[in-house]
Amino acid sequence: MRTIVHLSDLHFGRVDAALLAPLRALVERLEPDVVVVSGDLTQRARSAQFQEARHFLDSLPGPQIVVPGNHDVPLYNVFSRFLTPLVKYRRHVTDDLSPEYVDEEIAVLGINTARSLTFKDGRISHEQIDFLRQRLGSLPPGLTRIIVTHHPFDLPENFDKDDLVDRAPQALQMFSECGVDLLLAGHLHASVAGNTAERYKIAGYAALMVQAGTATSTRGRGESNSFNVLRVENSCIRVERYSWNEDSADFEKVSTEAFERQGGVWASLRPL
DSSP states (O other), rough: EEEEEEEEOOBBTBBBBHHHHHHHHHHHHHHHEEEEEOOOOOOOOOOHHHHHHHHHHHHHHEEEEEEOOGGGGGGOOOHHHHHHHHHHHHTTOOOOSSSSEEEEEEEEEEEEEEESSSSOOOBBOHHHHHHHHHHHTSSOOOOOEEEEESSSSOOTTSSOGSSSSSSSHHHHHHHHHHTOEEEEEOOOSSOEESSSSTTTTTTBBBBBEEEEESSSSSSTTTTTOEEEEEEEOOSEEEEEEEEEEEETTTEEEEEEEEEETTTTTTEEEEOO
C-alpha cells in the first residue's frame, strides 16, 4: 500500500497562517510515500509569495510532485504573463513542469495545465497528450497510474463545465487506452471524489477523480480548509478527507470513501 498526501490551492499571499504549523505536523505524522500539490501555490505569482511557498514545501516530507496553477501565472504584469509566465515558479519551486514519481506500486505523473491566454481556465495540449501517452506506455504493468493537474478533467454536474481542462475528452480517451487509474486536481476549492463514467462514456473504463479543497487559503468558497490522504492498493483506493476544526485548532479526519477497481472501472464502495 502507498500513502499519498494531496494538498492543493495553498495561495500564499492569502493564507491563514494559523493552519501552517498544524498542517505541517500532521503531514509528517502521516508518513506519506509522496506529497502531491496540485497547483495555485501563490495568490498573485509574486516572488515573495513563491519564496513563502518554497519555505513551506521545504518543511514537508518528500518526495513531492508539484504542478502550477493559474494563480501561479502573473495576472496584471502583461509582459510577464505572456512572455515569461512561469519564470518565478520555475525559479523558486521547480523547473520541472512534468514531474514524476515511480516506485514498485505507483506512478505519479504531473502535468502543467496553466496558460497565459486564460485568466483561470486550463488546457492540455496535443503535445502533452502525446508525451503522456509515450510515458505511460513505457511504464511496467501492474502500477497504479496517477495523473496530477491543477485543473480538473471531471467534476460533478453542479459545477460549471467551463472549469474542465480544455481537450479533456481527448485526454480521457488516451487515459483509457493507457490504463490511467486516478486523476488528482484542485482549482475548485471543493473536496469531491467519484468516477468519470457519467461524463465520459468509454466502454469498460472509468477513472477515479479526486478533487482537493484549499489547504491553507482564506478563500474557502463555503468549505472549510481541507486536504486528502489517499491509501492506494492495487485494486482499492481509500480517500480520507481531513478538514480544519476551529475548536481543536487542528485538521481532523471527517470522512473516508473507498473505491474498488473491477477491470478498467473504478466504482464506489459503501461509505466507511
